[in-house]
Amino acid sequence: MDGLTPTEQREFQSRMERKQMKEFMGMFSNLVGHCFDSCIDDFTTKSLVQRETGCVTRCVKKFMAGSERIGQRFQEQQAQMMNQPPPGQ
Amino acid sequence: MSMFGFGKPQPSSAEKIAAAEQEMDLFTDMFNKLQQACMKKCVPKEYREGELNKGEGVCIDRCSSKFFDVQLKISELLQAEAAAKGATGGGFGIGGM
Secondary structure: OOOOOHHHHHHHHHHHHHHHHHHHHHHHHHHHHHHHHHHOOOOOOOOOOHHHHHHHHHHHHHHHHHHHHHHHHHHHHHHHHHHOOOOOO | OOOOOOOOOOOOHHHHHHHHHHHHHHHHHHHHHHHHHHHHHHOOOOOOOOOOOHHHHHHHHHHHHHHHHHHHHHHHHHHHHHHHOOOOOOOOOHHHO
């Protein structure tokens, strides 16, 4: 990502923004599928029962917490990789 | 970096941006795989509480660490394969991270 002129950087930026949007929508879709799968199994009623609502809430919170932690580990690893010489050198 | 005008021609704007984008895609992909794998392995589906408990947190840390190790290992193995087959450069470019 070095060596881009300001114009190129702007283009790259706008592509990254589109990508981020796409990523977010993917994550949302994933989360819906995952929490529905994990929490919803009572089809005696048409609307969510309290147990299910609570489960979904906890599911989302837990997912976000896990995601955040993983993000931190990921960033640490990236930082570490930047500081090390590439393997085999 | 060539000082005398020899060597590879300068990549075009589109090529540079595409390369940067590809690098970004690689990282995003890696993160998503990591997230899926470690959430699956470390967080059971019961969702009794809305936070990570200590065990889950530690599991995630260790899972992430192992994931990166596996990635490095595979990268090395693939490079060794390529070298053994006598392939010249320009194959994967994974080691360039």
